[in-house]
Amino acid sequence: MFCSRNFRRVTRVIFIVFSGIVLGGATCQRQVTEKDKKESTIHLELAHNYLKQGDIISARREALLSVEKDPYNSEAHYSLAYIFGQMEDWQNALKEIKKSIEIDDKKPEAQNFLGVVLINLERYDEAIEILDKLTKNFLYHSPHLAYGNLGLAYFKKKEYSKALEALKKSVSLQPLFCLGYFRMGKVYFEMGRLMEAIEALEKCISVEDEWQECKKFQDAYLLLGDVYSKINAQDKAQEGYQKCVELNPNNPVGVECKRKKDAISSSPGAEGENK
Secondary structure, three states, X not given: OHHHHHHHHHHHHHHHHHHHHHHHHXXXXXXOOHHHHHHHHHHHHHHHHHHHHOOHHHHHHHHHHHHHHOOOOHHHHHHHHHHHHHOOOHHHHHXXXXXXXXXXXXXXXXXXXXXXXXXXXXXXXXXXXXXXXXXXXOOOOOHHHHHHHHHHHHHHOOOHHHHHHHHHXXXXXXXXXXXXXXXXXXXXXXXXXXHHHHHHHHHHHHOOOOOOOHHHOHHHHHHHHHHHHHOOOHHHHHHHHHHHHHHOOOOHHHHHHHHHHHHHHOOOOHHHHOX
């Protein structure tokens, strides 16, 4: 009897002390107020505006302030992950996209971006597992993006048949997905199927999207020039390189296109070939 009472008393003391530790720990955490949430939203909107303006540094600053104000703002962590991705800081992008998913795992867009991050970290098998599952998620309204990234992951692994299967599915779901055609062109090029590469790349730059972005796809013109050069159609290769240079002569892609165009122009017999 005595032992039983003592046991109950000790148990109560332990419970009270443990509860005090837990509650005390909880009170140490900063509570997110409605004001914090509103300020987090404001900073996030500013981050998006800076992104549209191409000011990545200011966008990062505002996104960091957004998650500081509200650490449970899933969209803020997602945006910060995207910004880190734009800066090619893939480790921090991974950290932030995982936080976003931990807070809200019902956003398939975040799962898709997690796949993108893992591809850039060369963790292809993990990316494939996530993206393959995402293609079967009926709540995802842009499955062509998941298939496109799945194709990219297989391409990076040099599993070209699987890459083509995924990429063909991506453009069948969304015929305006010029990135899908471009990646198909890259796969065909690596497989040595050059005429099919040309067909895919021509489709890529001929897509009539709302903002005509596909016709400004500089990398596609560079690759198209490379493919034509491979089959010794140097006049067509020059056309591709020239269009690439016209889009932007100063960025790395434009500089590479100009170098290759000039190399063709200065090669022996070029004048005769291009007549």
